[in-house]
Amino acid sequence: xxxxxxxxxxxxxxxxxxxxxxxxxxxxxxxxxxxxxxxxxxxxxxxxxxxxxxxxxxxxxxxxxxxxxxxxxxxxxxxxxxxxxxxxxxxxxxxxxxxxxxxxxxxxxxxxxxxxxxxxxxxxxxxxxxxxxxxxxxxxxxxxxxxxxxxxxxxxxxxxxxxxxxxxxxxxxxxxxxxxxxxxxxxxxxxxxxxxxxxxxxxxxxxxxxxxxx
Numbered sequence: 672x673x674x675x676x677x678x679x680x681x682x683x684x685x686x687x688x689x690x691x692x693x694x695x696x697x698x699x700x701x702x703x704x705x706x707x708x709x710x711x712x713x714x715x716x717x718x719x720x721x722x723x724x725x726x727x728x729x730x731x732x733x734x735x736x737x738x739x740x741x742x743x744x745x746x747x748x749x750x751x752x753x754x755x756x757x758x759x760x761x762x763x764x765x766x767x768x769x770x771x772x773x774x775x776x777x778x779x780x781x782x783x784x785x786x787x788x789x790x791x792x793x794x795x796x797x798x799x800x801x802x803x804x805x806x807x808x809x810x811x812x813x814x815x816x817x818x819x820x821x822x823x824x825x826x827x828x829x830x831x832x833x834x835x836x837x838x839x840x841x842x843x844x845x846x847x848x849x850x851x852x853x854x855x856x857x858x859x860x861x862x863x864x865x866x867x868x869x870x871x872x873x874x875x876x877x878x879x880x881x882x883x884x885x
Contacts, residue, residue, distance in 0.1 A: 673707040674699065763816050763851070763874075766809040772796065773807045776838060778815065781831070786860060788829040791815055795846070797836045801879050804847040808832050808877060812851045828853040829862055843883055850876045 674687040676694070683694050690701030698705045773793045781788040793811050795804070811832045819827050829852050833845040852861055854874050864871075869878040 672704065674702075674704045675707050762820065763809075763813045766806060766813055768806065770810050771803055771806050773811065773834070775811070776835070781829075784860065786829065786856075787819070787827040788831075788862075789815060789819075789827055790831045790833075792833045792835060792842050794835050794838050799846075801847075804834055804879060805849075805877055807834055808847060808849040809875070812849065812875065816851075826853075828856050828860075845881055846884070847877070847879045848881075849878070852876075 674685055676683045676692060676696075677686050681691075683692050683696075684690065685692050685699040685702060685704065685706075687704050688699060688702040690699060692699055692701075692706075696706065773795045776792045776794050778789060778791040781790055791811060793807060795807055799807070811834075812830055815830055815832075816827060829850070832849045832851070833842045834847040835842065835844065836846050837844070848865070850862065850865060851874055865876050865878045867878065867882070868880040869876050871877075
């Protein structure tokens, strides 16, 4: 019955008797069996124990590294999310009704104790009713908050808005004014209210009676 040659680390062996044979031999010199004319088989040498241990340790290290990378990524993501949540810009609901006509004349920063504070002056046509003036103030405050929120420059906490009927007049001759204060702002950091005939609605305080114009 024919046999085959097996390739090992020390040369070729007869599969039947395990004797050492020449690569080109047609017959085993030890057992006399002829070699089949098929491809030479190659027996896989057993992996040494030290090699197995080394491979196992390497695999575990790769697993640990991957776990550490994933954990760090999760931590960084949580930090970014909480930081963004903690510093998100305050918002006002969009005013109801159509946007009235007005034009922003100027705006300026009024920083204090690291707080974002802003002053803004808008121009309207003369002789507008009080409801229309309030609508203008609502839209001015809303638009400025949205502008700064999209620019992500800093968090606005207070906005003073003035409405003029004459573009050449100083802001002290306002026709209407309002102050918006972030509801989350601590009481100790809030500016003084308008006082007088001012009316407070939510986070906004309105005044339509200017003593300078009386």
